Each structure stands twice: as structure tokens, then as C-alpha cells.
Amino acid sequence: QVQLVESGGGLVQAGDSLRLSCTPSKRTFTTGLMGWFRQAPGKEREFVSAITWNDNKSYYSDSVKGRFAISADNAKNTVFLQMNSLKSEDSGVYYCAAGPGSSFRVEIDGKYLYWGRGTQVTVSS
Secondary structure (H helix, E strand, O other), X not given: OOOEEEEOOEEEEOOOOEEEEEEEOOOOHHHXXXXXXXXXXXXXXXXXXXXXXXXXXXXXXXXXXOOEEEEEEOOOOEEEEEEOOOOHHHOEEEEEEEEOOOOOOOOOHHHOOEEOOOEEEEEEO
């Protein structure tokens, strides 16, 4: 079993930045892909971004492309999600997820085997 520990959420104003972190308890072939999803109240969980450990290939949803940046620090065993120019619609619970390292359909939550407990991001307008 793999645990994912997230941190970095908070309350900010529109236009501000936040950085989320996610550290897996261990790395296996089942955690080659790391992703971030978010869920706003009353809405379905949606894909935000993903990255592969072995080649740092990154993926973004259209709604965050150009504003968010995902990175993977192998030395720290941590994935970061830098969120800039935050908007009120970015508010929600952000979940870190891990799954096999295939880059096929990274936006599908069923692809991921492990999930963190989530961290709240609130952007006031």
C-alpha cells in the first residue's frame, strides 16, 4: 500500500499563488505517474495535471494550462504543483494521486491506484 501525503493548501486572493506538495510513502512501478485532481462543492472531480517520474513528461487540463506548473523532484521524492494567477473557480479540494507510469489517458481518475486525503484551496475574488 502507498500513502500520499499532500500539503500546501490554503486561503488566498484571486491573482495569488500557492504551491501544493505530494510525497508518496514509496515508489514502485505502480506510482510512476503522479497526478492532481480537484473537486469543487457540487461538482465532479476533475483532472488538473500529471507528471511521470522517469521522464518528467507533464500534462495539464485546458483550464490551468499556462497558469499551473507541475514538477517532480526525485531527490526529495516529492511532486509539486505551482499554481499561479489563481481564480475563484480554482477553489476546491485538491487530491494527489498515483498510478502506473503509462501516459495513456492520464486525465482518467480510474487510472490511478492511490489517492491522498486532499488539501483545501480557497480563492477569494
